[in-house]
Amino acid sequence: MQQQRMKTVVMSALVGAALLGSGIAAARDLMIVGFGGPFQDNARKHLFKGFEAATGKKVNDDVYNGEMAKIYAMVKAKDVTWDVIMVEAPELARGCEDGIFEKIDWSVVKKNKFIPNGTSTCGAGAVLWGVTLFYDSTKVKDGPDTYAKLWDLKAYPGKRSFRATPKTTLEIALLADGVPAADVYKVLGTPEGVKRAFAKLDQIKPQIVWWKSGTQPVQLVGSGEVAYAVGFTGRVVRANQDAGSAKYPLLWKTLLWSVDSWAVVKGSPNAAEGMKMIEWITDAKPLTALAEDYAVSPANAEAAANPKLREKNPGMLSPHAAEGLFIDTDFWVANGADLETKFNAWVAQ
Amino acid sequence: MSRVNLLAAALIGPLLILVVASFVVPLLVTLYTAVGDPEIRESLPRTAAAVDAWDGVGLPPEEAYAAVAAELAAAQEAQAIGALSRRLNFEQPGLRALVLKTSRAKASLAAPYKDALIALDPRWGDPELWQLIRRGAGALTPLYLLRSLDLTLTPAGDVAHAAKDDTIFVSLFQRTFEISVWVTALCVLLGYPVAWTLSTLPQRWANLAMALVLIPFWTSILVRTTAWFILLQREGPVNAFLQATRIVDAPVTMIFTRFAVYVAMVHVLLPFVILPLYSVMKGIDPVYMRAAASLGAPEWKRFLRVYLPLTMPGVAAGAVMVFMLSVGFYVTPALVGGANDQMVSYFIAFFTNDTINWGMAAALATLLLAMTAILVVAARLLVPGFRPGALKL
Numbered sequence: 001m002q003q004q005r006m007k008t009v010v011m012s013a014l015v016g017a018a019l020l021g022s023g024i025a026a027a028r029d030l031m032i033v034g035f036g037g038p039f040q041d042n043a044r045k046h047l048f049k050g051f052e053a054a055t056g057k058k059v060n061d062d063v064y065n066g067e068m069a070k071i072y073a074m075v076k077a078k079d080v081t082w083d084v085i086m087v088e089a090p091e092l093a094r095g096c097e098d099g100i101f102e103k104i105d106w107s108v109v110k111k112n113k114f115i116p117n118g119t120s121t122c123g124a125g126a127v128l129w130g131v132t133l134f135y136d137s138t139k140v141k142d143g144p145d146t147y148a149k150l151w152d153l154k155a156y157p158g159k160r161s162f163r164a165t166p167k168t169t170l171e172i173a174l175l176a177d178g179v180p181a182a183d184v185y186k187v188l189g190t191p192e193g194v195k196r197a198f199a200k201l202d203q204i205k206p207q208i209v210w211w212k213s214g215t216q217p218v219q220l221v222g223s224g225e226v227a228y229a230v231g232f233t234g235r236v237v238r239a240n241q242d243a244g245s246a247k248y249p250l251l252w253k254t255l256l257w258s259v260d261s262w263a264v265v266k267g268s269p270n271a272a273e274g275m276k277m278i279e280w281i282t283d284a285k286p287l288t289a290l291a292e293d294y295a296v297s298p299a300n301a302e303a304a305a306n307p308k309l310r311e312k313n314p315g316m317l318s319p320h321a322a323e324g325l326f327i328d329t330d331f332w333v334a335n336g337a338d339l340e341t342k343f344n345a346w347v348a349q
Numbered sequence: 350m351s352r353v354n355l356l357a358a359a360l361i362g363p364l365l366i367l368v369v370a371s372f373v374v375p376l377l378v379t380l381y382t383a384v385g386d387p388e389i390r391e392s393l394p395r396t397a398a399a400v401d402a403w404d405g406v407g408l409p410p411e412e413a414y415a416a417v418a419a420e421l422a423a424a425q426e427a428q429a430i431g432a433l434s435r436r437l438n439f440e441q442p443g444l445r446a447l448v449l450k451t452s453r454a455k456a457s458l459a460a461p462y463k464d465a466l467i468a469l470d471p472r473w474g475d476p477e478l479w480q481l482i483r484r485g486a487g488a489l490t491p492l493y494l495l496r497s498l499d500l501t502l503t504p505a506g507d508v509a510h511a512a513k514d515d516t517i518f519v520s521l522f523q524r525t526f527e528i529s530v531w532v533t534a535l536c537v538l539l540g541y542p543v544a545w546t547l548s549t550l551p552q553r554w555a556n557l558a559m560a561l562v563l564i565p566f567w568t569s570i571l572v573r574t575t576a577w578f579i580l581l582q583r584e585g586p587v588n589a590f591l592q593a594t595r596i597v598d599a600p601v602t603m604i605f606t607r608f609a610v611y612v613a614m615v616h617v618l619l620p621f622v623i624l625p626l627y628s629v630m631k632g633i634d635p636v637y638m639r640a641a642a643s644l645g646a647p648e649w650k651r652f653l654r655v656y657l658p659l660t661m662p663g664v665a666a667g668a669v670m671v672f673m674l675s676v677g678f679y680v681t682p683a684l685v686g687g688a689n690d691q692m693v694s695y696f697i698a699f700f701t702n703d704t705i706n707w708g709m710a711a712a713l714a715t716l717l718l719a720m721t722a723i724l725v726v727a728a729r730l731l732v733p734g735f736r737p738g739a740l741k742l
Contacts, residue, residue, distance in 0.1 A: 223584055
């Protein structure tokens, strides 16, 4: 009985809080949501606060892991509390088809300032991101510098960590198996190619530790839990800055990269403000200031081509894009669901 | 209705509304999501009507082709094609590409649409594709529940085993219940002596010892799990100790293993057995044990014939609580377990968050609920004295 009463009290408090919350939401500030980490800390300083100072519109920011469910639920429930979000390319394309993102208003956002492939129906390019292989050079001397070598368990013992998604992992398996970068998606588009990728992964499966959140690879390598990891370059550069040395060498030959975009959530009460904000935060000036502070590769053509930035910023992806593999958005939009099913079944076997 | 009845109803009313709104309704919505099949009917209403009228033999009439061509293009324009293409692709991989190709080809299509669509992609001339659409146009589908049991529908509509590369869920359920049963058994075995000690300690010490049980109990699961992560990692304190004492030469892999899952889950769930057991043991009159002793029963017999049966309601309450909680565990295996140690909740979260396949998420949740209910009822019927209902707090 006591418990039952407690429950009622707690529940009524929750209901009250929810009502209060929705009251506040009616006249709220602009909410921008990204993947967190050092990028967002610097983006807050240069982009979000910059926009706030320039326009007087208050901006708050929040963090998510790229899971789309929350956004779908918001749009479905018509209670949109996020306005502008950062999103990976395949999720952007999928979400655009599903109508959970507004079409970008190209009369507000200038389309011609972006790098080629930097824009789509619902998204305006934010930054290039990539993953590379890395390890702790204070623990491992002369580690593997290609994916083929990463598969050599005798020469390079220890655990390896990959992102727990078929995207990037299957490409890496094919690269390790000797498929040239240019042919990776052609091969992966066939059932034999998929089999080949999983067979290659089978060779090192017991040695793989899977990561989900972007903070994990550096933590896992830093704590010695794994010897090698494939992780976001931005986090690796930041870890080097914190260590004050090139503790984790960046192996550009192992780069896989793509573009993250800004999008406006469908039905956002701040949609018009959101478009203006996207226009402001994709401009060369604030992005140059950001890139001077933090290793980031803006999808703004002028900032990306800036030689001073390229020199100053060792983590900038644009100069290395040609060395690496571009993660094919169309391929993952078309095949993502099937490969995710297969990947999960394989991981759990 | 008398005034007293009205008053009683008014008092219960808010609670009843709360239970219905926060428990019954979400449960029914989940059950419906597991079998509901709204995508084709909502995105392609004219096509659905046309294939409904069709007798299902050979290929459908021109009407259905015209409807599908027009409606796919309209859905694409209205940003409403995602759910439909995911639904079709889920049943048969590759259909997503077909849907997108067709929806974008609107300008180049002209009557007769039957020939135009078949010319665009020969799959539109495949009777099995149309039977699939016809089945999908119904209000309900068994597909999600079947897939959750590693079964599937053949193009003709029969139930068959899924391809070996795609089977995962039967072993997932087995693993979930295996882990839960072991965690429950370990919790009872470890918690029973602790509760007994607590109930026999002098009050002062009992309060202190109780605090040692309760403080972890009040700490967030996430914090306790993370603590185990730190302790068990390769260069963590446990490995450091083992190496310093020369018990092992090289660090032992403990994190990301089933072992770590058991350790962390048992630690997190132990208070759920200790607390009900303690309350039952506190209520047992020591006179029963003395009576048994005076009748000449040795210590083991006193325990087995008198004490254990008297504490069974506590064991049952604790075990059922631990079992139900462990069946739904998510955070702990996700943090300290490896890829082979994930339980059903992990995939419910995966389908909810990552692939937005809420049909699969709901089907897995429904099956988990049903299986857990069956097991708990079976335990009540089969284990003597195992009746949490007899517990008086």
